[in-house]
Amino acid sequence: MANITLKNICKTYPNGAEAVKDFNLDIKDKEFIIFVGPSGCGKSTTLRMIAGLEDITSGELSIDGKIMNDVEPKDRDIAMVFQNYALYPHMTVFDNMAFALKLRKVPADVIKEKVEHAAKVLNLTEYLQRKPKALSGGQRQRVAMGRAIVREPKVFLMDEPLSNLDAKLRVQMRTEISKLHDDLGATIIYVTHDQTEAMTLGTRIVVMKDGVAQQIDTPQNLYNKPCNQFVAGFIGSPQMNFIDAVVKKVGDKVYASIDGGKTDLLVPAAKAKVLLEKGYEGKTVVFGIRPEDINDSQMFIETAQECKFEAKINVYELLGAEVFLYFDYAGAKVTARVDPRTTARTGDTVTFAFDMEKAHFFDKDTEMTITN
Amino acid sequence: MDIKTDIRQTLDELNSATGITFSMDSDMSEEETLEKLKLLLNRYKGVNGSKDDFYIRLFEGKMDEAEIAEGTRKFHLSESGYKILFLLDFKDTYTDMDITIITSLFYPAPVDVIRVDDRTLCVIQYSQVRHDREKIEATAHEIQDMIETQSMNPVRISYDEPFVDYKEASYIYRHLQLIRKVGPLFNSDRYVYGYYQMGLEKILYLTDTDILTDYCFENMPDANFKELDMETVNTIRTFLESDLSIAETARKLYLHRNTLVYRLDKFQKDTGLDVRKFQDAFKCHMGFLINKLI
Numbered sequence: 001m002a003n004i005t006l007k008n009i010c011k012t013y014p015n016g017a018e019a020v021k022d023f024n025l026d027i028k029d030k031e032f033i034i035f036v037g038p039s040g041c042g043k044s045t046t047l048r049m050i051a052g053l054e055d056i057t058s059g060e061l062s063i064d065g066k067i068m069n070d071v072e073p074k075d076r077d078i079a080m081v082f083q084n085y086a087l088y089p090h091m092t093v094f095d096n097m098a099f100a101l102k103l104r105k106v107p108a109d110v111i112k113e114k115v116e117h118a119a120k121v122l123n124l125t126e127y128l129q130r131k132p133k134a135l136s137g138g139q140r141q142r143v144a145m146g147r148a149i150v151r152e153p154k155v156f157l158m159d160e161p162l163s164n165l166d167a168k169l170r171v172q173m174r175t176e177i178s179k180l181h182d183d184l185g186a187t188i189i190y191v192t193h194d195q196t197e198a199m200t201l202g203t204r205i206v207v208m209k210d211g212v213a214q215q216i217d218t219p220q221n222l223y224n225k226p227c228n229q230f231v232a233g234f235i236g237s238p239q240m241n242f243i244d245a246v247v248k249k250v251g252d253k254v255y256a257s258i259d260g261g262k263t264d265l266l267v268p269a270a271k272a273k274v275l276l277e278k279g280y281e282g283k284t285v286v287f288g289i290r291p292e293d294i295n296d297s298q299m300f301i302e303t304a305q306e307c308k309f310e311a312k313i314n315v316y317e318l319l320g321a322e323v324f325l326y327f328d329y330a331g332a333k334v335t336a337r338v339d340p341r342t343t344a345r346t347g348d349t350v351t352f353a354f355d356m357e358k359a360h361f362f363d364k365d366t367e368m369t370i371t372n
Numbered sequence: 373m374d375i376k377t378d379i380r381q382t383l384d385e386l387n388s389a390t391g392i393t394f395s396m397d398s399d400m401s402e403e404e405t406l407e408k409l410k411l412l413l414n415r416y417k418g419v420n421g422s423k424d425d426f427y428i429r430l431f432e433g434k435m436d437e438a439e440i441a442e443g444t445r446k447f448h449l450s451e452s453g454y455k456i457l458f459l460l461d462f463k464d465t466y467t468d469m470d471i472t473i474i475t476s477l478f479y480p481a482p483v484d485v486i487r488v489d490d491r492t493l494c495v496i497q498y499s500q501v502r503h504d505r506e507k508i509e510a511t512a513h514e515i516q517d518m519i520e521t522q523s524m525n526p527v528r529i530s531y532d533e534p535f536v537d538y539k540e541a542s543y544i545y546r547h548l549q550l551i552r553k554v555g556p557l558f559n560s561d562r563y564v565y566g567y568y569q570m571g572l573e574k575i576l577y578l579t580d581t582d583i584l585t586d587y588c589f590e591n592m593p594d595a596n597f598k599e600l601d602m603e604t605v606n607t608i609r610t611f612l613e614s615d616l617s618i619a620e621t622a623r624k625l626y627l628h629r630n631t632l633v634y635r636l637d638k639f640q641k642d643t644g645l646d647v648r649k650f651q652d653a654f655k656c657h658m659g660f661l662i663n664k665l666i
Binding site (some may be wrong): 013014015016017018019021038039040044045049052053054072073074079080081083084085086088089090091099100103104148209210212213228229233234239242244286305331332354367 | 480526556598603629
């Protein structure tokens with residue numbers, strides 16, 4: 001069992017720099033929690049505070065109800081896997097995994113049992129007598145994981161453990177870590193700057209920026225219902241498109257007027273109601289639309305006559321299963337993700353239509369979501 | 373430290389090293405007395421001291437060429453090839469486990485671990501090839517991550533360029549002494565510091581604070597860096613790090629470029645600094661650094 005609670009956690013360095021501000025999070029037993037955000041957002045600092053490698057300036061950290069603020073890292077029953085892992089080159093896989101236990105004078109038979117169990121979980125049994133140089137990158141990474149597993153901790157803390165691997169191996173290891181979480185049934189806190197890694201691994205994700213948790217939610221909710229413009233832009237690749245729009249009411253219809261009034265996009269009733277109720281009529285807001293919600297198919301355009309527009313394609317990018325079309329529209333750089341059978345090419349002027357049911361609106365000043 | 377204290381401490385050290393209690397009855401000047409005492413201590417340690425003593429006195433520049441040559445012979449130190457010095461500052465007292473981790477990490481390559489005090493270790497890595505900065509930094513990160521994950525003892529590591537001749541060790545050590553102080557001051561969320569990485573920071577650290585305060589007052593009278601919120605600081609810092617490119621900064625911060633422009637305008641209004649211009653960007657960079665210092 002490992003329920004972790006972070007209550008009003010703050011970190012301020014001696015030079016006055018604030019790294020983490022009023023961080024609150026309840027992590028349930030066996031959860032796979034991801035801290036994600038751009039460089040310098042405070043995600044690694046938060047992880048290091050949980051590990052005990054950084055002092056907590058204020059607030060309370062507890063594991064299973066026990067306050068941990070002043071407990072030594074080695075007494076917190078945690079294990080860590082960091083980015084710059086190294087294996088002892090002269091030792092076998094078995095010895096690499098057993099090393100920390102030997103130094104802690106754990107009996108040999110217990111070590112053997114723990115290492116063999118970890119090797120089985122990680123599919124390393126047949127490599128136990130090999131030296132690191134005879135292993136592939138992925139196998140070496142698994143040995144590093146094995147060193148953490150043999151400790152049988154309550155909580156695993158991982159800080160960008162895959163970032164030293166090449167792209168192909170990273171995808172493969174992502175699947176293995178996910179399986180490992182299921183097999184071990186352990187609580188894992190995982191730090192990454194890679195939103196794809198976050199979306200594919202986490203049961204819940206904490207999106208951080210400037211030391212503040214912006215949104216704590218499931219991957220699906222983060223994608224579909226971002227709480228602000230930052231989360232909307234950070235989650236999803238290519239990122240959400242943002243265009244300034246003025247909210248306009250004509251009769252009983254509400255439009256998002258863009259490009260200086262050249263295009264009026266009909267806002268669906270439910271979203272329109274929220275915009276009006278919150279007093280945005282006549283005001284400039286930020287209209288957000290994901291690349292896959294910009295369509296170039298004739299069939300869609302025919303059903304969305306009040307949401308269509310034309311643009312000249314700057315770049316055509318074929319990725320196999322999908323095509324990215326890049327163009328300038330209403331003063332913004334816009335990306336559309338369309339079907340690979342599209343006939344659009346660089347230099348063509350193409351008619352598109354926004355899927356306004358999927359539109360997001362943000363307050364221009366506060367950047368908070370008005371409606372998703 | 374005044375000279376009388378220095379004499380007393382050297383005498384205490386001599387007493388402790390030799391096990392003999394010395395007393396002073398000398399007509400020499402205090403300066404001469406101190407010099408003789410230090411010479412005596414160094415000679416004694418040179419003959420009877422441990423390898424750690426040898427290295428520490430070498431680092432502190434207390435040995436002449438003959439003593440260095442004698443020490444390297446006595447301790448069978450490799451005179452050829454490159455040496456890389458890492459300075460490890462532990463948050464808590466290090467243990468034998470930390471030392472075992474380090475030596476095992478390098479084994480079978482030769483490495484010396486020197487106990488400087490109960491929270492400081494020096495590590496000398498020997499290599500026949502010259503490692504570049506990237507490789508040395510990667511090694512420092514590996515040491516840090518291995519110690520923190522295996523023995524769970526927080527550590528900060530400073531390093532410099534490789535050296536060949538042992539005479540250079542004290543020069544390198546002086547660099548590390550400086551960077552171990554400068555690094556955490558300016559980059560509190562980093563744990564590995566290369567001497568070459570913080571040029572301006574080192575200059576500012578060594579500059580009189582009155583001069584720095586005057587610089588801020590004269591060049592940025594309206595800017596109060598302590599009052600800036602984290603979002604503004606991160607936005608401006610990213611803009612400076614992105615070579616003043618709006619597109620690149622907006623991309624890194626996941627912002628709409630209009631939002632970024634709005635923030636830059638607001639920063640200009642609040643501080644009088646238009647960071648889109650090089651001169652103001654430089655002043656702003658200085659302001660951020662000085663703010664961390666004073």
